[in-house]
Amino acid sequence: MKKSTITAGLMALALGTAAQAEDVLRIATEGAYPPFNNVTADGELVGFDVEIAKALCAEMKRECEIVAQDWDGIIPGLVNDKYDAIVASMSITEERQQAIDFTDPYYSNYLSVVAASDTEITQDTLKDASIGAQRSTIGSQWAEDTYGSRADIRLYDTNPAAFSDLKAGRVDTVVVDFLPGAAWVGENDGFGFVGDRIDIEDKIGIGIRKGEADLAAALNAALAAIRANGTYEAISVEYFGVDIF
Amino acid sequence: MYQEFKYLISDSVCAGLSPLSGDLFGKACPRFIDGFLVTIELLVLACGIGFFLAIGLTLARMSGRRPLAWPATALVYVFRGTPLLVQLWIIYFGFGSLGEDILGPILWSFFKNPWLVGLLVLTLNTSAYVSEIFRGGLANVDRGQLEAALSIGMPWLRAMRRIMLPQAIRIAWPAYGNELVLMMKGSALISTITVLDLMGQTRTVFARNFDLTTYLYAAILYLVLAGLITAFVNTIERRMQLSAGR
Amino acid sequence: METLHTLLGPLSFGQGGWGDDLLKGAFLTLQLALCAMTAGLVLGLLLAGAKLSSSRLLRWPASGYTLFVRGVPEFLILLIVFFGSDRLLNWTATSLGLEAGYEVPKFLAAVIGLSLIFAAYACEIFRGAYLAVPTGQIEAGAAIGLTRRQVFLRIRFPQLWRFAIPGLGNLWMVVLKDTSLAAVIALNELLRIAKLGGETEIRPLLFFTAAGVIYLIMTSVSDIGRASLEARARRGVAEV
Structure with a gap:
């Protein structure tokens, strides 16, 4: 790099x-x-x-x-x-x-929500959690459009920065494209998906x-x-x- | 409650502006005003706390007692000698990466919150600069006054607080006003640690429309803020001149 | 010793270490600051000239410009220049009938952005320094029959630097620190290298602190230089 x-x-x-x-x-x-x-x-x-x-x-x-x-x-x-x-x-x-x-x-891309494996957050309660995403991605736009500009959405310059805050426990969830999400979850124990992947066509x-x-x-x-x-x-x-x- | 109140303000402002504003500003208006309020809120708190912290730092530096003077001098030196952006990233991304296990639950509940980290860094940063400004002001106050106060038995701290500092602040006031505007401009950097201040909201809007006028709207709002700060500083300055003339 | 190595290992020099990269970044930071300062001084001098001129056509735009720059965050100005310069360049190219496809390199964009900012501050410093020359000296010049031009060249201009040096020394420190903003537009100066290193090695605290220390060294050295320059500027002038 x-x-x-x-x-x-x-x-x-x-x-x-x-x-x-x-x-x-x-x-x-x-x-x-x-x-x-x-x-x-x-x-x-x-x-x-x-x-x-x-x-x-x-x-x-x-x-x-x-x-x-x-x-x-x-x-x-x-x-x-x-x-x-x-x-x-x-x-x-x-x-x-x-x-x-x-x-x-x-x-075809799907969205996914990544969080700690033991989280109690579900896709239905996501609006009350803090949501991390990379600025100007389909994930951040989906979160903004679904939960409004006033939800606790934290925008990062890169995906690794968002994941780093998730790992530290500073943000509850990260909304990310499904395949990179799966790659990260595979490398990091104790983290998993919240619910199924989200089809946003x-x-x-x-x-x-x-x-x-x-x-x-x-x-x-x-x-x-x-x-x-x-x-x-x-x-x-x-x-x-x-x-x- | 408070949050809802802020939203209510920006919604009403935007509703009021809607007949005048263009298409782009109209759509993004609540975001701009939400961010504008966050910026104001952080500035008022950081500059308010920073003002008193700066007085404390100045007194500590001039106290002549090493255990007090050295840490204060070091803090001012480090915060004036490094970029604000570096300070923000050391504390948010650096210390924050240590996580709850190392920092413990109390510190962590603080570092967890980007808004609080932003407030901390802005406060420390401005207090370092303001302390230097006050020190410059003190250098221009006649030292004989301090000696006179001490010779009639007034304790050093009270002599500083009642006699020296008020004069120093009056002398340093224009420089302090400049620092307030600089702080306002610097506060835009907290958008890099995920705080949605005016700059953070602006970057989010631009990330979706790639329209450069987004930045111009933000510039206008910042200019309004600069105007408000200047008006505030001038009002206080006039009052101080009045009370000094009496 | 071993703990020290695991602690500071990523900052070592050579293969696998980031020490050399951080120094390269620091070097780019210095280059950026020097270029921005130089361009900013030239622009600032022109702006000061415009502000002091008797023509409203020059005075008003210059005042408007300094008002704008001094009231808008540096970060915002840098982003406007970064995203706007390419668009402006290509728009100009196509209006001249040339083919589009030019780009403004990030380094140049950063220099333009930063020098546009510092020009506004340098302008105020020069203006203040110009007005600081005692009117008695100007009148004395006129009395012995010097033209306005001669008064400017022989009396005002040589003293401009003396009065401007403390302010310019301060400005240099601000420029040096504000180069860090270029990290956000992905220019590989010191802070951006520290960010890359911190993300790759997963040691952000170490890398950002290292960057902070390097900035502190650069500003400290500058501070010493500034003090001796100020002393030189005061040479031969009676203390008031």
């Missing part, structure tokens, strides 16, 4: 860089959302999103460059043409669709700038192709043991 972010910081010292040549497809991911996208100690971006992005590029026979971008600035960066696509487990929402376009979905898509119909068509065709030839399923099984499409 650290080496890459430091190099990225130093590289940012260079003055404004213009858009790269047309043939390289620049893809942004967050790099702080295991197991979908994170950075290894060697500074390499890995995870389900990254593998899917690479598979799509191979299918389209285009050279790709994958960069890490903090979540808060990931949509503004796309709009400002810092990169051409976001493959970062981003939910397709109406609000986001006002700013950017999405491809067809590449997997959430589909994850690739974000692209508005009006880029050619790119959308190319990505959708590539997605259909890796679905059909088994590449997608192989990646999904490698990470989750099941096909999460």
Whole structure:
């Protein structure tokens, strides 16, 4: 994690860089959302999103460059043409669709509520508990929309920060996407899910700038192709043991 | 009860503003005003407690007794020498990560609450700066007065409290007013420890609409607050001049 | 010794340790502060000139600007610059008929944001210093037949620094501390490295305290430098 972010910081010292040549497809991911996208100690971006992005590029026979971008600035960066696509487990929402376009979905997402295993909180009493979530995620927006802006919702810059407060006991629950939630629960004894996963009919898509119909068509065709030839399923099984499409 | 009262205020304010406000502000209005009230609440408490703490710190530093002077000097030095954001993160994320097992139930009930941690750090921070301001004020008060008071048998503490400090505060008042505005600006940082003050609410609104005017609305509210603080400081200053002239 | 190692191990230098990374972060912090201070001084001088000018067209915008910056949180201004600069740059590019796709690097955005803030404070310091030159000296200059320009260049300007140095020394300390805000826009300065290290090693208290100590060292050294600069500025001036 650290080496890459430091190099990225130093590289940012260079003055404004213009858009790269047309043939390289620049893809942004967050790099702080295991197991979908994170950075290894060697500074390499890995995870389900990254593998899917690479598979799509191979299918389209285009050279790709994958960069890490903090979540808060990931949509503004796309709009400002810092990169051409976001493959970062981003939910397709109406609000986001006002700013950017999405491809067809590449997997289905569910929400989950994580808490200490011995908690008495249920999904019905969640409104009285403190709810942690990463700022500007589908989880925090679901909590705000369900319980209102005046519930005890604590917003963090990253998911690990929210989980760290959950572990310390400073927040009662964390609302997080189901699969990363399951990964964290698997690594931390004494924590589990509150109730079943929550289906909010959430589909994850690739974000692209508005009006880029050619790119959308190319990505959708590539997605259909890796679905059909088994590449997608192989990646999904490698990470989750099941096909999460 | 109190919480509901605050909500009632912001709902009425927003209802009152609704014919005037645009689409974006209208939708986010209760959030802005909720946050605005949290900011005011924290500022009033932090600056109120900080004022008296600063007097205590100043007296301790000037008392000439090492067990009192050294800790006070160290506290002022550390809080003035490091960024507020670092102080907030050391205490919230740093000490907070120790958890209930190490901190014990009483301390933990405090560290558990981001609002209280924010209040603590803001209070300590402002008292360090204000103590330095008061010390500067004291340096400009004629020391002969203190010596005169001591020579007629007045205890040192009372001489400081009744004679030296009131004059020092009057001299330092404009600088103190500046510090209040700086504190208001610094308070925006508590949004990084999950407190939904005006800045926290603003960032939450921006995270959903990516509309830069969100920040401009917040800027206007902060400017209103700066105006209120300046008006307060000026009123007190006029009163002090009046009573000094009598 | 062993307990000391487990206690401070993550801060060691080299492979697996964060000591070198923290120092790199501190170096970036210093760079950021120096750039922001330099740009802020230049801007502040221009602003002070505008505020002292006889033209309302210059005076009013400058006053409005300093009022705005001094009443709005630094954090908010930094976010506005961070998110707004890219948009402004690309909007300008497209209106000029160029292709969009430019980005303002985070370091530059942070320098712009911080220097816009400090310019407002530097402006007030310069203005105060300008007005602090005794009017007797100005009148004396005029009496011996110096032009207004000469009065400015020979009498006011050389003394500006003398009167401004205590305020500017203070401002430098504020700049140094406020660079930490850049951590929130994900620039890898000292505090952000400490945050990354603390999250990776799950030792936030250790890492944030280490960052705090480094800031304290930087401000302490600056304080010594400031004191000697102030002493120099007072050289040859009779104490009143």
